[in-house]
Amino acid sequence: MSALPVIALWLGALALNTWLSGFDTRATRLAVALIFGATILILWEMIVRIYAIPPVILPAPSQIGASFAANTAILWTDFVQTILKGALTGWLIGALAAVLTAIVIDRSPFLQRGLLPIGNFVAALPIVGIAPILVMWFGFDWQSKAAVVVVMVFFPILVNMVAGLAATDPMQRDLMATWAAPYGASLWKLRLPAAMPFLFNGLKITTTLALIGAIVAEFFGSPTKGMGFRSSTAVGRLDLPLVWGEILVAAIAGSLFYGIVALIEKKVTFWHPSQRRQRG
């Protein structure tokens, strides 16, 4: 009989959401998503308590929250080490290098035809695999994590940026030519702005890649801090609530990172059709 309240709650939330979704306004859309998330959390908590699932298998959300609150100092050090130092530095360097390379490639059709297929190909390969090599080369500290992130984010951004620089139509380029615009001016005033939507597409894709690269690289050696290091050692000590605390940090950091990039995109490419409010 203990399954009864679980099923009742689930059906109740489902009915509420079905009813709410009929209105389809901005507020109800938000409410529906929030109710869905809250329902899952409550169901999770209920199931763990009712069936007395040991925390080693699945800690309840309340336990995770308690562990998160109790370990804020540790989590903060790990956050600084992995996300701020490793992922963010690597992402910035990688993005900058990719944009500059794309501009160089853009001037040479020969390089474009040669490098792009290879770039596309490399972007699909399991690049995380180079982590052990880069850890060997750059040492255990965050520099090697940043190096892994640089390589991981480089190709997706490069491919997007090259496509973006080629995205102007012949009419626009002809117009620049009739105005006798030098290369620099046509790059700065026409091609770079036109490439921005593509660039931001690449930047958004690579936000999670950056976190993944930095965390996975820590499995191959790390100083005694960092999110990857902490979660693998905490698993060893069966301190699962702490691991889930790290996951929570990763989730929050990942969402924030993505959100900030998306926000900047909105400011930079406000003119693009995809940014205008549309009804689906």
Next chain:
Amino acid sequence: MTEAAILFGPGALGRVLPILTVLLAIVAIWYLAAVWMNSTWVQDQAARADTVLTTGDLVRQTLTLERPVLPAPHQVAMGLWEGVAGQKITSKRSLVWHGWVTLSATLAGFAIGTAAGILLAVGIVHNRAMDQSVMPWAVASQTVPILAIAPMVIVVFASMGVTGLLPKAMIAAWLSFFPVLVGMVKGLRTPDAMQLDLMHSWNASRRQQFWRLRLPSSLPYLFASLKVAIAAALVGTIVGELPAGATSGLGARLLSGSYYGQTVQIWSALFAAAILAAILVMLIGVLERLVLHRMGLAR
């Protein structure tokens, strides 16, 4: 007409030549880098043995080290060949065996992820409540670096007595479901109002609308997503092998290579994984062409 042009048709040379040039440049840079990065060690050894190295000796020695900082391309190729053809397939040193362990988990995870992605997409397209509640969280789920969860997923499954293929497959599935979901939702929504109205005026049921219109028009999107998803599944499997102390699979090969400083082993495993990914993506591409051709959708 050159021979290449006769073999591959006109224009093939123009397409292949730039790629070959870039590849050649990469190999050349790789050799130079190998000499440069390994030279410190070789020179230290020579200084210790009180011998003077000529440039020729230096180059020869840097390219034949047992544990180089950067193995030369031919060393990696040798390592790959040794791992693929030089061992019995059942041997623990065989890359074919390790590759198979990784491949089986990848394919299982890919199948689970694709099925979940398609089912969710069908639900989202047909049910507004599901669209509004699931979609935002599916998007949010991708900002979580799942690979951070990999060690835990494996421990959790192990504590329930499930080891081997399934835990790795779950990670692969998690990574591959999202591209499929997004592509499929987009694909199922491609039919425009005109086409849907036409179906409506023919008095087609929702089921008929789905099978005859929505599903066929979503296939190009599906295949584009599948290519992304299978590469992601492979990455998920390899990373799933890293932290759990697995002894088989390409990920385990990478990890043990990094423990014992066997650089050639790391590079061979890396290239094996890359080749596997390339083959898988290519297979999906072939499947795509076949299916779209059969359905008259090929461009």
